[in-house]
């Protein structure tokens with residue numbers, strides 16, 4: 254039987270919003286899975302839930318505002334209570350690849366400020382080893398050629414992400430290089446190497462940032478926890 258991944262996303266979103274309660278600051282991720290969570294949160298807010306939200310992208314912010322979810326400026330707060338976000342791949346130790354939607358930099362900043370990062374996922378996102386999904390790396394345009402060559406030194410094959418025949422620009426005005434490193438055997442080592450390249454402003458390896466992944470497989474809800 255073919256899996257209904259949209260239904261799995263919706264169920265995961267419904268499950269995640271059960272963790273929300275009044276007077277919390279909530280991080281809102283970006284992507285097609287989070288879309289369902291934002292819709293759920295809007296319903297809860299309509300029914301009286303008191304929260305303030307920190308969006309991880311302009312797109313999420315627009316959606317949240319259109320649904321009348323109260324927004325708070327990230328630069329007026331010190332911590333975020335709970336963030337709900339998606340992922341492109343995750344392993345059972347809760348290491349993630351993110352950035353398929355291009356919001357990795359703000360997503361990682363929000364995750365770093367968050368006490369409980371909850372990732373929601375359909376069953377296609379679970380992997381034994383990261384790396385089938387190309388790792389998004391955000392670079393300042395000025396450095397893109399240099400970063401490319403440094404990535405090759407790390408045995409990665411990357412391409413600048415294009416959309417409608419132009420380089421995709423992140424909300425911060427940067428490029429994304431999607432890089433095939435093969436299976437990533439040592440995520441912390443790769444993360445460290447990438448962070449050390451001048452011109453790289455962020456990458457999609459999320460290590461020790463998620464506390465929980467709620468994955469739905471058909472109708473089963475599976476919670477992976479630290």
Ligand code: 5RP
Pocket residue numbers: 282283284285286287338339340341350351352353354355356357360
């Ligand atoms: C955006 C992300 C998304 O969480 C990730 O790409 C998953 O997206 P989707 O829920 O659409 O599969 O990291 O930068």
